[in-house]
Amino acid sequence: MKAETKVGILGVFCIVLLTVFAYLMGVISPFSNTKELFVAYNYAGGIEEGSPVRVMGIKVGKVKEITFDPSFKMPNGEEAKLRLKISIDKKAWSSIRKDSKFFINLAGVIGEKFLEISAGSVDTGEFSNGDYVRGEDPPRIDQLISQGYGLAGKLLEVVEKNKGSVTSVITQLDHLATNVNKTLVLLDKATKNREVAKLLDNAIKISDDLAYLTNGMRSKKAEETYELMHKLLFRLEPMDGPAIKKFFQQEGIKAHLF
Amino acid sequence: MISLFTETFLGVFRPPFRKKEFFQQLHFVANTSLAIIVFCVSFAAIVTILESSFHMKLVIQNDSMVPGFAAVLILRELAAIVTALLLASRIGAGYAAEIGSMQITEQIDALKMLGIDPINYLVVPRFLASIAGTMMLTVIANVFCLLSAILVSQLYLGFTFGMFISSMHRFVHFQDIIFSMIKGACFGAVIPIVASYFGFNCKQGAEGVGHATTNTVVLASIGIIVVDFILSYTFSHIY
Numbered sequence: 001m002k003a004e005t006k007v008g009i010l011g012v013f014c015i016v017l018l019t020v021f022a023y024l025m026g027v028i029s030p031f032s033n034t035k036e037l038f039v040a041y042n043y044a045g046g047i048e049e050g051s052p053v054r055v056m057g058i059k060v061g062k063v064k065e066i067t068f069d070p071s072f073k074m075p076n077g078e079e080a081k082l083r084l085k086i087s088i089d090k091k092a093w094s095s096i097r098k099d100s101k102f103f104i105n106l107a108g109v110i111g112e113k114f115l116e117i118s119a120g121s122v123d124t125g126e127f128s129n130g131d132y133v134r135g136e137d138p139p140r141i142d143q144l145i146s147q148g149y150g151l152a153g154k155l156l157e158v159v160e161k162n163k164g165s166v167t168s169v170i171t172q173l174d175h176l177a178t179n180v181n182k183t184l185v186l187l188d189k190a191t192k193n194r195e196v197a198k199l200l201d202n203a204i205k206i207s208d209d210l211a212y213l214t215n216g217m218r219s220k221k222a223e224e225t226y227e228l229m230h231k232l233l234f235r236l237e238p239m240d241g242p243a244i245k246k247f248f249q250q251e252g253i254k255a256h257l258f
Numbered sequence: 259m260i261s262l263f264t265e266t267f268l269g270v271f272r273p274p275f276r277k278k279e280f281f282q283q284l285h286f287v288a289n290t291s292l293a294i295i296v297f298c299v300s301f302a303a304i305v306t307i308l309e310s311s312f313h314m315k316l317v318i319q320n321d322s323m324v325p326g327f328a329a330v331l332i333l334r335e336l337a338a339i340v341t342a343l344l345l346a347s348r349i350g351a352g353y354a355a356e357i358g359s360m361q362i363t364e365q366i367d368a369l370k371m372l373g374i375d376p377i378n379y380l381v382v383p384r385f386l387a388s389i390a391g392t393m394m395l396t397v398i399a400n401v402f403c404l405l406s407a408i409l410v411s412q413l414y415l416g417f418t419f420g421m422f423i424s425s426m427h428r429f430v431h432f433q434d435i436i437f438s439m440i441k442g443a444c445f446g447a448v449i450p451i452v453a454s455y456f457g458f459n460c461k462q463g464a465e466g467v468g469h470a471t472t473n474t475v476v477l478a479s480i481g482i483i484v485v486d487f488i489l490s491y492t493f494s495h496i497y
Contacts (some may be wrong), residue, residue, distance in 0.1 A: 003285035010288050014394045017401045018435065027432040050431065059424070112428055246453055 005099060006077045034061060034087040035129045039082030040072065045104045045138035053086050060092035074134050086115060098124040103133035131172065190240065259455045266451060269382040279383035281381050285392030294348070295395050296402045299340050303332055303403035304410045311415050315326055319413055325417055328407050333434040334427045337399040339486055342445030346478040350449045354474035357457025358423040376444035384450040392446025393439045401474055437493050444489060452478040
């Protein structure tokens, strides 16, 4: 075989390897089975071209293109200046509905960014190829930190303005704590005193006896007795003092005679 | 050496174009070096992925990112530089010895007397063949490195082919292999220039040829490493 032929074969082999590599990297996809969507954001939290797109946690596509478009507005008039073109496998396309949410999330040890699409409800319709949808902007950590600094500054200002009051409150709290501590020490001492212990024992016994007595008062028989007494008092109420006196005198006489 | 490079570069665009010499040299550079390069870079890739896994497990107790990291390292550095250093030893030494022998036996003077430009006749075909051959070998080395890494990660680290490719997707871009080819081309340009320089300046006797060969390998290796640094630094602004 001639040297030219051998070199030619090697050259063709190199081109084939390059093509296979390009196919594996997704640069060329002759058997593509994907659909595309445009997702609009105002803040994309570090997502890049080539970042994975996942539906219910499964990788189904990737971010193909990121476009800055300052004049872009959603149909409802909302401004969204960043546009992501994403490709999604047709097998997952039916799971993405018009009420699906498009989040930017973090995954993995190194915090890889990916676009997560929540599965929508079956009642809402499917997207068409090339539709525009508004994504959920991820929270901005820098903004939160900045707000935290602002809050801390305001708190400091309030404390500095009311320095006297704050000091007084702290002093009073200190006194209160000291007093509570003293009381607790006294209580501790009191519980260790023999006479107090005896007193407490007696109190416990009395409370036991009272419990026994009051327990009997809650019975059905006791309730009947209360009712009877109530009736008796109801009957006795119209009787005045002299009549009672007369009655007892007569009854007393009778008793005395018999 | 700079004047030799300039003359060679200009000679590329100056006729006569020596296709036959070019293909013969390309066969010498690419085809005959293929086996040794594939063998060596495959082992280098195996060591790389095993070491990466070991160190990642040691540091962060997790080696899930190893395929991606190893693939980036292979594509951006390992395959191109190992290929170039092997070629510097193999073809650099060969060129230096060949041109050196021609120099001490006054064959180059004879060429001049015949009205043949020695740079156009000897250096330009080798220069072009070395560039093209190193580029081709770099592509093959990259793919075989990745295949070795995939095989080892499947057998010893528990990554499937799909997991490896998926991890690669996070870090590797198609431009990496293009940059690797550009590196290969630059390394390929360094070797014949250095070899021809020492060949043309070869001293009389077998000792002179030996010195020319040794100096070629040493200086070409250093040149490759320096050019690698310059290109890596340049590409770091593009990645």
